[in-house]
Each structure stands twice: as structure tokens, then as C-alpha cells.
Amino acid sequence: MNIAIISPGPFSVPPVKGSSVEHDIDEVSKVFGPQHQVTIYTRTCPDYPESTRERHREFVRFDYSGPGPYLRSVIRDLRKRQPDVILVENRPHYVPALRRHFPRVPIVVNMHSHVYASPPLISAEQMRRVGRLADGILTNSEYLRSHFIEKLRLPAAKVHAVHLGVDVTPYQAARKSRAVKKLRRQLGLKSHHRVLVYAGRLIREKGVHVLLRAFRHVLERDPKARLVIVGGTGYGSNRENAYVRRLKELAAPLGDAVIFVNFVPSAQMPLYYQIGDVVATPSVWQEPFCRVNLEAMASGKPVITTPRGGIAEVVNHLGSGFLIPPEEWSQELPSVWESLWRIPRFRSDMGRRALMRARQFSWHTTAQEYLRVFEEVIAKRTGRKQAQSRQPLRSIG
Structure with missing residues (x-):
């Protein structure tokens, strides 16, 4: 599977200053395994080269002067790559532009809290539109899943709760x-x-x-x-x-x-x-x-x-x-x-x-659940029959 992950932009991946969303991106993408190619879009940072490849992961870095210029740079690069799925991290307002440019590619939004899904950052009406345009929405708890379904009236079938992990x-x-x-x-x-x-x-x-x-x-x-x-x-x-x-x-x-x-x-x-x-x-x-x-x-x-x-x-x-x-x-x-x-x-x-x-909260389990959601949205959008079984993840990073 060719997976494109778009980080929010203000912080780097891997994180230098401890930012939580970027930490999650780094940890879960390590565990997707060599059978999956992962492209991670993030900001430039003095601690890292502009773009790097690490086993099955490629980091593509752009200057971040604001969400607009950053997203435009990401979209230009994405056009060359033909991803099977796009994962948008904690920035639902990126989805409309991505859907315009990639009408056939499944888009999943990973919401780490309700902050970026609430006013003044985005209206309830705009967030419901994101729910219609996106193929799936990930949340890190059942509480947050229920919030999006009940408060914002997002389609329950599209919202998936997947707990985060920890490496003990x-x-x-x-x-x-x-x-x-x-x-x-x-x-x-x-x-x-x-x-x-x-x-x-x-x-x-x-x-x-x-x-x-x-x-x-x-x-x-x-x-x-x-x-x-x-x-x-x-x-x-x-x-x-x-x-x-x-x-x-x-x-x-x-x-x-x-x-x-x-x-x-x-x-x-x-x-x-x-x-x-x-x-x-x-x-x-x-x-x-x-x-x-x-x-x-x-x-x-x-x-x-x-x-x-x-x-x-x-x-x-x-x-x-x-x-x-x-x-x-x-x-x-x-x-x-x-x-x-x-x-x-x-x-x-x-x-x-x-x-x-x-020990019950492993990044391996988190990654398996992400892949299950990706397979589901790809099958629905492309009409391909979902595989009955999947090879287990072999690389722990």
C-alpha cells in the first residue's frame, strides 16, 4: 500500500520539541512494515535534511509559513506519487482542497482532539462538510468518536476509534x-x-x-x-x-x-x-x-x-x-x-x-487498526473486494 501522511505543519516529524501529533506519526509509521511505502509530509527543520529516506518511509519537507503555502507544496508533490490513501493529521480544513485535487483518492482524517474540529478554527457546518468529503475519520478514543458523531452529526460508519500506543x-x-x-x-x-x-x-x-x-x-x-x-x-x-x-x-x-x-x-x-x-x-x-x-x-x-x-x-x-x-x-x-x-x-x-x-497499548495494534481502516476506505472508493486476510506486520521499526 502506498500511504501519504500529511502532518499539520507547525512542527517537524520526527519531533524535536516533543509535539504529540508528530510523535504519533513517527511511531505508527515505523510499524507499518516494509510491504507498505509511506511518504510523510512535514516542515523543514535545522535538525534534518530537506528530504530523507528511512527504510519504507520517505520524509518530504517543505517550508512552513502558514497552512496555505504548506498545503500547496504538499499537493504539488502528491500529484507525482499516486498514493493509495491520504492520511491528514489533525487538520480537517486541509480536506476540501485535497478532495478537489484528488477526487478519486481515499482521504482519511486523523483527529487527535476536538480543538481543530471546533470554532473558531472551523465551523460545525464546515466540519460536517469535511465528514462528507472524507472517506474515514480516525479518533484516539471512543469518547472522541462519540463526540464527533453526537455533537457534529458525522456519519457513524465513517468514524473509527483507535487508541494510541506506547513503546514501554x-x-x-x-x-x-x-x-x-x-x-x-x-x-x-x-x-x-x-x-x-x-x-x-x-x-x-x-x-x-x-x-x-x-x-x-x-x-x-x-x-x-x-x-x-x-x-x-x-x-x-x-x-x-x-x-x-x-x-x-x-x-x-x-x-x-x-x-x-x-x-x-x-x-x-x-x-x-x-x-x-x-x-x-x-x-x-x-x-x-x-x-x-x-x-x-x-x-x-x-x-x-x-x-x-x-x-x-x-x-x-x-x-x-x-x-x-x-x-x-x-x-x-x-x-x-x-x-x-x-x-x-x-x-x-x-x-x-x-x-x-x-503493554496492552502497542503501536503494532494501532498500526494494524489504521491499515484496516485504509483497506476499508480503498475498497469502498475503488469498488475492489476487500482482502479476506492480511499479512501480519513484520517490521517493528
Whole structure:
């Protein structure tokens, strides 16, 4: 199969600054296997040559000065390639132009959240038009699939929920790294400290303010508790805005019990998960998926999170972690924290269950489901009979 993947444009593939959509493109395309030719359109980047070939993948890079010029460059190159299917990543407004230029090629849109499917970026009417023009729509959770079907009235038969994956290998390797102890020392963490880690962007939707208010009550009951907040305002950005200043105001009375760490590239994150005992993701918005939970679980860490959006599809309450509504964190977090330390083996057993749960979310499974959708839309558009069986994916990248 000849697969063309159009990345959104603002960030590079593979990602340099940890951007999540680009990370997903890189990981899943590695696993499609040598029987499939994959062309990935992305932006130019000082870290990579203009165009490169890596086994079954070809990266074609264009300058990004905005979505219009970028998409026009992609379309010019696509005309030469005759793809079997075009996968548009998280930019539904690219679809009308692509359909005009490629009326017979199946187009699938991969939506990673509802942000780019909502005003002011695109109207509900325009998004419904995208639903008519596209042959299929991928979502990373059943929650997001239901949102598009119920809120935007997209055809249910076209919308497919496929969970993202995780490679547990680097997260487990970090457990044995000497760099973890060194990093703890650099952050001022002592061996007796009990460490809660937050990883993610410092934006209101992620609920960091909820965590800080709740952690104050934890610290009142457990002076050994420490909170490490890893992240910036955006991918690769440590700009201090009004929300970050508010977070630091909330943290100030807690002194050295709260440690802020700037943005960390994704390749280094396995070490940061290992400096902690538990990971918190206090999301207050409807998270489509929440990759951090999966990465924390791959690190063997229990997760304290919220039941918003698709999170409960990944985290099992009292299995791999705790699901606590955001409005209950200040009341419930101290008790949950105490239980993690009071009951022998409770935390380590939950960490083992978290790792077992993370192993169920593989990029191999994600890629197989993508290919199933591609085969389905190709069969419908071309009228070819869908194959009864498919060779298993042989390359894990």
C-alpha cells in the first residue's frame, strides 16, 4: 500500500520539541512494515535534511509559513506519487482542497482532539462538510468518536476509534539508569522524599492549579511529600504567562516542596518519570486520550488522574491508578496519598498493574487498526473486494 501522511505543519516529524501529533506519526509509521511505502509530509527543520529516506518511509519537507503555502507544496508533490490513501493529521480544513485535487483518492482524517474540529478554527457546518468529503475519520478514543458523531452529526460508519500506543522499552530501561539518582540530586530530592510528578503543558485545561491546591493539603499531613512539575507553556516553550505566574503564586507558600522544571524533550522524559513515585494528571477539560497517563504507566508508576473525556479508557480506577473528579481533588488527594504509603506493597502492586495495562497499548495494534481502516476506505472508493486476510506486520521499526 502506498500511504501519504500529511502532518499539520507547525512542527517537524520526527519531533524535536516533543509535539504529540508528530510523535504519533513517527511511531505508527515505523510499524507499518516494509510491504507498505509511506511518504510523510512535514516542515523543514535545522535538525534534518530537506528530504530523507528511512527504510519504507520517505520524509518530504517543505517550508512552513502558514497552512496555505504548506498545503500547496504538499499537493504539488502528491500529484507525482499516486498514493493509495491520504492520511491528514489533525487538520480537517486541509480536506476540501485535497478532495478537489484528488477526487478519486481515499482521504482519511486523523483527529487527535476536538480543538481543530471546533470554532473558531472551523465551523460545525464546515466540519460536517469535511465528514462528507472524507472517506474515514480516525479518533484516539471512543469518547472522541462519540463526540464527533453526537455533537457534529458525522456519519457513524465513517468514524473509527483507535487508541494510541506506547513503546514501554525506554521507560523500563530508565528504571535501571544511574542518571535517575543524579537527576534527583540535581532537583534537591532526598532519598526519604515521596515524590509526585506532573508532566505536561502548563495550561489551564491540564488542571495544574487543581493539583497545587490539593497538594497543599497533602503536605500538611505528609512533610516528606514533594511535587515536581515538568513542562512549559507549549512544546519547547518556557514563556511565563499569566497562568504560569498564578501557578508559582500558589506554589510559593509551599516552599521547596514544589519544584518547577522547564520543558523537557520527549526523549528525556523516561528519566523524569522515574524520579517520582506517582504521576498526577489533573485534567479539567475533556481529554481525548492523555498520553502522559500511558507513559507514566509504561514507567511502572501509579497514576492519579480525572475521569474526563477518554482517560477512563486507559486508566483503570483502583487498578492502574485513581480516577478523581477535579472538584474533589483537594478533599480526596490527601487520603489517596496516605493509602499509597500506608499499605505495604499497595503502591508497588499498582505500579505493576499499570505496566501490565500499558503493554496492552502497542503501536503494532494501532498500526494494524489504521491499515484496516485504509483497506476499508480503498475498497469502498475503488469498488475492489476487500482482502479476506492480511499479512501480519513484520517490521517493528
